[in-house]
Amino acid sequence: MIPPRPKSRRPARPGTVRPATQTPPGAPAPAAPSAGFTGTPAGGAGRPAGAPGRRPAPASSARYAPAKPSPTPPQRREPREIPPPLPPEPAAGTVPLPITTRGLTKRYDHVVAVDGLDLDIQPGEIFGLLGQNGAGKTTTILMLLGLTEPTRGWARVAGFDPTRRPLEVKRRVGYLPDAVGFYGAMSGRENLRYTARLNGLARRDAEAKINEALDQVGMAKRADDRVATYSRGMLQRLGIADALIKDPTVLILDEPTTAIDPIGVVEILQLLRRLARERGIAILLSSHLLSQVQSVCDRVGIFAAGRLIGVGTVPELAARFGESDDLVEIGFDESLAHAGPDDPTLAKALATLRGIDGVRAVEPGSGPLDPVILRADAGTGGKVRASILTLAATGAVPLTSVREILPSLDDIYRRAVEQRGLDRSRRAAA
Amino acid sequence: MTDDERLAIDGPADGEPEPALGVEAPLGTAEEALGNVEAPQSDEDESAEPEDEARAAIPAPPPAPPSDRGAMTRPRWTTIAAKEFADHILSVRFYVLLLILGVAALIPLYFAAEQIRSLASSASGASAVFLALFTIGPQGIDFLRVDQFVGIAAPLLGVAFAFDAVNGERHEGTLPRLLSQPIHRDDVINGKFAAGLAIIALVLAAVLVVISGFGLLRLGITPAGSEIVRLVAWYLLTVLYVALWLAFGLLLSVVIERAATSALVGLGVWLFVAVPYFGQLLVSLIGGVVVPATGSADQILSAASAQQFLLRLLPSTLYSEAGIVLLNPAVTAVSTPATLDQYTQLQEQIPSLLSLDQSVLLVWPHVVALLALTALCFGLAYVSFMRQEVRA
Numbered sequence: 001m002i003p004p005r006p007k008s009r010r011p012a013r014p015g016t017v018r019p020a021t022q023t024p025p026g027a028p029a030p031a032a033p034s035a036g037f038t039g040t041p042a043g044g045a046g047r048p049a050g051a052p053g054r055r056p057a058p059a060s061s062a063r064y065a066p067a068k069p070s071p072t073p074p075q076r077r078e079p080r081e082i083p084p085p086l087p088p089e090p091a092a093g094t095v096p097l098p099i100t101t102r103g104l105t106k107r108y109d110h111v112v113a114v115d116g117l118d119l120d121i122q123p124g125e126i127f128g129l130l131g132q133n134g135a136g137k138t139t140t141i142l143m144l145l146g147l148t149e150p151t152r153g154w155a156r157v158a159g160f161d162p163t164r165r166p167l168e169v170k171r172r173v174g175y176l177p178d179a180v181g182f183y184g185a186m187s188g189r190e191n192l193r194y195t196a197r198l199n200g201l202a203r204r205d206a207e208a209k210i211n212e213a214l215d216q217v218g219m220a221k222r223a224d225d226r227v228a229t230y231s232r233g234m235l236q237r238l239g240i241a242d243a244l245i246k247d248p249t250v251l252i253l254d255e256p257t258t259a260i261d262p263i264g265v266v267e268i269l270q271l272l273r274r275l276a277r278e279r280g281i282a283i284l285l286s287s288h289l290l291s292q293v294q295s296v297c298d299r300v301g302i303f304a305a306g307r308l309i310g311v312g313t314v315p316e317l318a319a320r321f322g323e324s325d326d327l328v329e330i331g332f333d334e335s336l337a338h339a340g341p342d343d344p345t346l347a348k349a350l351a352t353l354r355g356i357d358g359v360r361a362v363e364p365g366s367g368p369l370d371p372v373i374l375r376a377d378a379g380t381g382g383k384v385r386a387s388i389l390t391l392a393a394t395g396a397v398p399l400t401s402v403r404e405i406l407p408s409l410d411d412i413y414r415r416a417v418e419q420r421g422l423d424r425s426r427r428a429a430a
Numbered sequence: 431m432t433d434d435e436r437l438a439i440d441g442p443a444d445g446e447p448e449p450a451l452g453v454e455a456p457l458g459t460a461e462e463a464l465g466n467v468e469a470p471q472s473d474e475d476e477s478a479e480p481e482d483e484a485r486a487a488i489p490a491p492p493p494a495p496p497s498d499r500g501a502m503t504r505p506r507w508t509t510i511a512a513k514e515f516a517d518h519i520l521s522v523r524f525y526v527l528l529l530i531l532g533v534a535a536l537i538p539l540y541f542a543a544e545q546i547r548s549l550a551s552s553a554s555g556a557s558a559v560f561l562a563l564f565t566i567g568p569q570g571i572d573f574l575r576v577d578q579f580v581g582i583a584a585p586l587l588g589v590a591f592a593f594d595a596v597n598g599e600r601h602e603g604t605l606p607r608l609l610s611q612p613i614h615r616d617d618v619i620n621g622k623f624a625a626g627l628a629i630i631a632l633v634l635a636a637v638l639v640v641i642s643g644f645g646l647l648r649l650g651i652t653p654a655g656s657e658i659v660r661l662v663a664w665y666l667l668t669v670l671y672v673a674l675w676l677a678f679g680l681l682l683s684v685v686i687e688r689a690a691t692s693a694l695v696g697l698g699v700w701l702f703v704a705v706p707y708f709g710q711l712l713v714s715l716i717g718g719v720v721v722p723a724t725g726s727a728d729q730i731l732s733a734a735s736a737q738q739f740l741l742r743l744l745p746s747t748l749y750s751e752a753g754i755v756l757l758n759p760a761v762t763a764v765s766t767p768a769t770l771d772q773y774t775q776l777q778e779q780i781p782s783l784l785s786l787d788q789s790v791l792l793v794w795p796h797v798v799a800l801l802a803l804t805a806l807c808f809g810l811a812y813v814s815f816m817r818q819e820v821r822a
Contacts (some may be wrong), residue, residue, distance in 0.1 A: 096495055103488035138821070145610050147820045153488050159495040167612045168494070175610035181603020185517070197509045198611040242607065 096159030098123055098250045098282030099144060103153030106139050106306075113139040115306040116153065121282050123249075126272060128293045129286040130413060131303030137286035138178055140303075141252050144284070145175055158249055171199070174243030178254040180235055184228035188219060188238050191227060192245055199246045206245075213241035216271055218264075232259035240268065244275075251275065253285040257292050269296040290409035300409065302416045310416050318407040319378070321415040325360065326381030327405040328374040330388060333398035349397045356387045371401070506613040510621025511628070514595075518629040523590055531637050534583045535576050539644055542566050542576075560653035561660060561757050563645045576641060577664070577753050578706070580634075581746060584668060585704040587633060588675025589696035591626040594689035595619075595680055596815060601689065606820050619680065619815050623808060626676045631669050638665055659786055664756045667793075670800050671749040675700075677807035684815045704746045713740045748800055752793035759783040763792075 099121040106114040114136040121127045129137050142148040144155055146162030146169055154161065160168040182191045189210060196206035214220045217237040222230070230238065236259050243251055256272075257265045273296055275281045287293045293300075294314055302310040302317070310317050332349070353372075354362050358380035363373045376384040381404045392399040518524050545566055564576040596619070599605040609615060638661070645651050653661070678699070682692035702708045717737040741747040755761050762784055784792070 096492065100492075102491070142820055147606070147609055154491045156491055156494075159492065161491065161494060165494060167614070170610055171612040173610070175607070177603070177606035177610070179603050180607060182607075183517075183604060184602065185520075194509075194513055195607075195611060197513075198506060198608075198613055200506075200612070239607070246612075 096156065097121065098125075099127075099155070099157055099284060101144075101153065101155040104140070104143060104150050104155050105152040106136075106143060106148065107151040112306050114143065114150075117308055119301065119308070119311075121250075121284060123282050124276050124280040125298045126276050126283045126285065126296055128297035128300040129284060129303055130288070130290050130293070130300055130409065131286070132288055135303045136306040137303055138254055139306075141175070141254055141284070141286060144252060145169065145173060171246065172248055173250045173252055174246055174248035176236070176239045176243045176251075176253040176256055178258075180239035180242075182227040182230075182235060182238060182242075184226065186227060187224045188227055188230070188234075188241075189214070189223040191238065192223075192242055195242050195245050201245070209245050209247070210241075213244040216244065217241045218267060233261060233264055236260055237264070237268070240271070248281060251281050251283045251285075253283065255287055256285055257287065257289060265292055269293070272296055290413050294409040302413055304417050304420060309420050310412075314409060314412070315406075317409075317412045317416070321412045321419065326376045326378055326384070328376060328381055328384050328388065329371045329401075329403045329405050330374065330397075330399055331371045331401035333400055335398070345398075352391060352396050353388070356384055356391075358384050371403075373405075507617040507621040507624065510613070510617055511624040514622050514625030515628055518591060518625060524629065524633075527587055527590055528633055528636065531580070531583050531587065531633060532640060534579045535637050535641055536644070538576055538579055539563065539641060543648060560642075560645060560651050560657045561759075563641060563649075563651070564661075564664070565754065565757050577757055578750065580637070580668060581671070581750050581753065582704055582706070584630075584634065584672045585675040585700050585746075587630050588626070588672045588677075589679040589682075589693070589700060591629055592622070592676045592679030593683055593693045593696050595622045595626070596683040597687055597692060598683070598689050600687075609820060615816055616812060619684075619812055623676065623680060626680070627669070627673055630672045630676060634665060634668055634672070656786060660756055660759070660789070663786065663790065664753055667749065667752055667756060667797065667800075670797065670804065671745065674745055674800055674804040674807060675704075677804050677811060681807050681811035681814070684811045684818065703744050706746070706750075709744050709746055710741065713737065713744065716740060742799075745800060745803055748796045752796035752800075755784075755789050755793045759785075759789060761789075 097120055099119060101117050101119045104114060104117040104119075105112065117140060119127075129140065131137050139148065143150050144157050144162055146166030149163050155163075157169045158172040160172075162169045182188070183194075186194070192210045192213065193206060196210060201209065211220070214223045217240050219234065219237050219241060222234060227235070227238070236256065240253070240256065243253070251272075253272075257268060260268060269292075272283055272285070276283050276298075285293060285297070297314070299311060299313055300317065301308045302321075310320060312320070330353075332346075350362055350364070350372075353359060353374060356374075356376075358376045359374050360377060361375040363375065365371055365373070374384060374388075385402055385404055388397065388399070388402050391397045392402070542563075566575065596605070599608065608618060642653070642661070645653075679692075679696055682696050683689070686692035686695060702712060714737060717733070717740050742751075760783055
């Protein structure tokens with residue numbers, strides 16, 4: 001039996017391996033470790049000896065033992081972040097993390113598609129992998145499914161190595177590929193039946209699962225039409241249903257919302273949230289439409305040129321890559337909005353706003369109906385908003401609206417990439 | 431191979447001390463292959479080098495949880511084969527090919543009917559009259575013999591049911607989805623090959639039954655037991671021959687990105703290999719240059735046998751030679767005599783009938799060669815499919 005092995009797999013020459021093993025100096029730390037991992041560099045200490053079917057642990061931990069003190073070569077300007085070690089082995093009966101990767105790297109001939117990816121996804125979590133086309137999202141996903149072999153590093157999906165135990169992984173992972181396709185001559189239902197058979201589902205179970213999945217994605221009505229008559233968006237819905245047939249513990253969705261209309265997107269995202277909350281399915285979704293998935297992701301990872309340049313919740317990333325100030329937007333009462341700049345009421349109102357604790361600047365809009373923007377110290381946005389509401393209640397400021405402006409993921413993404421680009425050019429200059 | 435056996439090979443019990451080390455071992459073996467051998471014992475020295483230190487920075491993965499494989503009853507390739515078979519049966523191309531092959535067999539049969547009838551009346555008790563249905567052409571034109579016709583048309587079956595097997599799925603976008611199901615990658619190609627083979631066996635059996643029925647009804651000839659056995663042997667040979675073309679079509683579908691291109695390449699090869707005129711023309715051109723047929727009778731004979739050797743490089747020659755031997759017990763030799771002595775010997779030979787086992791013995795090398803070619807094509811298709819990236 002020849003294991004699937006991509007042509008371009010070439011980790012052989014030591015010369016080509018070396019660059020990938022070093023974090024370029026000055027690069028931002030790859031993949032902030034997730035909450036589940038406290039970064040104690042304890043080597044392989046937590047690993048139990050003699051797990052079934054593997055080499056005795058002492059030998060392997062001895063092999064890794066020198067990594068503990070992490071001697072950083074002096075030429076590195078920034079200390080390289082040593083990926084955190086594994087957590088203590090979960091006790092018997094506990095479920096392993098849905099997805100874990102360490103140093104996952106994929107190199108095609110001369111291109112590094114994925115570079116040292118460290119990722120942890122918890123059960124019931126929706127993780128968004130965001131990045132432009134060609135950033136390495138799909139390659140990552142294929143490695144997680146065992147459809148392509150990593151050049152370096154490892155991944156564990158539901159506790160299994162996708163490269164060595166692909167069947168165990170595929171049995172537990174529902175996958176929606178980018179530009180999913182179905183057999184055009186068969187109906188949607190028949191396509192799902194085929195998937196059910198490939199998963200070894202009993203016929204009666206299969207029919208129940210198929211009906212449920214079709215209902216969930218809103219495809220029950222068209223299920224018996226030939227797939228050739230489906231629109232792109234319907235194919236995508238059917239693809240999600242297809243991924244649900246096997247009752248997955250992990251869902252991996254590559255661009256799940258690309259071809260779906262805006263209302264459909266909302267439905268799909270609601271469905272995903274329900275699946276994560278109610279069934280505890282871990283969902284990894286990749287997208288380049290940042291604003292669409294922003295609302296549904298518990299955490300997002302920003303992916304650029306094969307590297308994860310930031311991981312966290314949207315507010316966390318906003319704090320890291322967003323504006324340094326909190327912004328609050330207020331709309332004045334119409335009578336005031338039309339008043340000239342010399343209007344005493346307006347001047348008084350603005351002065352009052354300026355006096356709020358934490359507010360650093362008040363920027364009137366350019367047009368008469370444009371909202372006024374208050375720039376407040378970072379982290380005080382909520383307090384400032386509360387103060388404004390109190391003022392409005394007392395009638396000191398005639399308002400119609402108060403809203404905190406959260407930086408959108410698009411902004412964050414742009415800034416993150418820019419910052420990284422700056423890092424790079426700075427390094428090049430040095 | 432069962433799932434368990436496969437897992438035993440794919441899985442952690444691999445001989446290599448790999449699982450606990452993650453990616454470490456493959457790198458190590460690669461280095462060893464390059465002569466940069468570092469004994470696994472010298473861990474301390476090894477880790478002193480910065481490269482190894484950096485590599486060791488990836489912590490070892492956790493052990494895998496126990497597998498909870500429950501009801502894994504049926505091998506997965508049968509599911510794929512069943513689906514492919516159903517697809518083929520319902521496809522337009524199935525009926526078109528059935529029609530082509532049926533017509534291709536019936537037309538010469540119709541013209542040959544008179545001839546066979548006279549043969550049957552004049553030589554009652556003569557050799558294998560029923561099989562003459564397959565081996566006699568109208569007015570003795572070889573080209574219009576049933577067995578020849580099947581030999582020309584049947585390869586089309588093989589190519590037609592395989593040329594888009596893999597690249598079609600790739601084009602439709604179903605391949606990544608299929609491969610993400612809990613099946614081995616080779617289940618896909620095995621299943622497709624098995625389904626193709628089954629459909630071909632079905633079509634050929636149908637054609638055979640139609641011809642036999644024609645013989646029984648229209649000519650009133652009943653086959654003897656030995657004739658039926660010979661017919662079955664010829665049927666199996668034909669299935670094998672078409673399997674070669676199926677494997678070839680599969681190879682094309684893996685290697686060539688677009689289905690239309692692979693169909694065209696398949697047809698081109700069919701034209702020059704399976705259609706007698708083109709293939710023989712090509713071979714005699716080459717043969718004429720290599721071994722010119724001039725001079726004494728011996729030289730001419732040796733040139734002829736050289737030509738025959740070249741022709742036998744074509745699977746179509748192997749098939750038609752083996753086919754005629756199996757169908758006609760009166761054929762006692764497949765090679766042209768290489769010397770004048772052998773030729774005279776052949777002339778003086780008393781015409782005799784071969785028993786089936788003798789005939790089989792005579793064509794055994796042909797069968798083995800066809801098997802080897804089929805295995806080669808399928809093996810190439812298999813390996814390149816296994817090594818291919820999911821996204822081409």
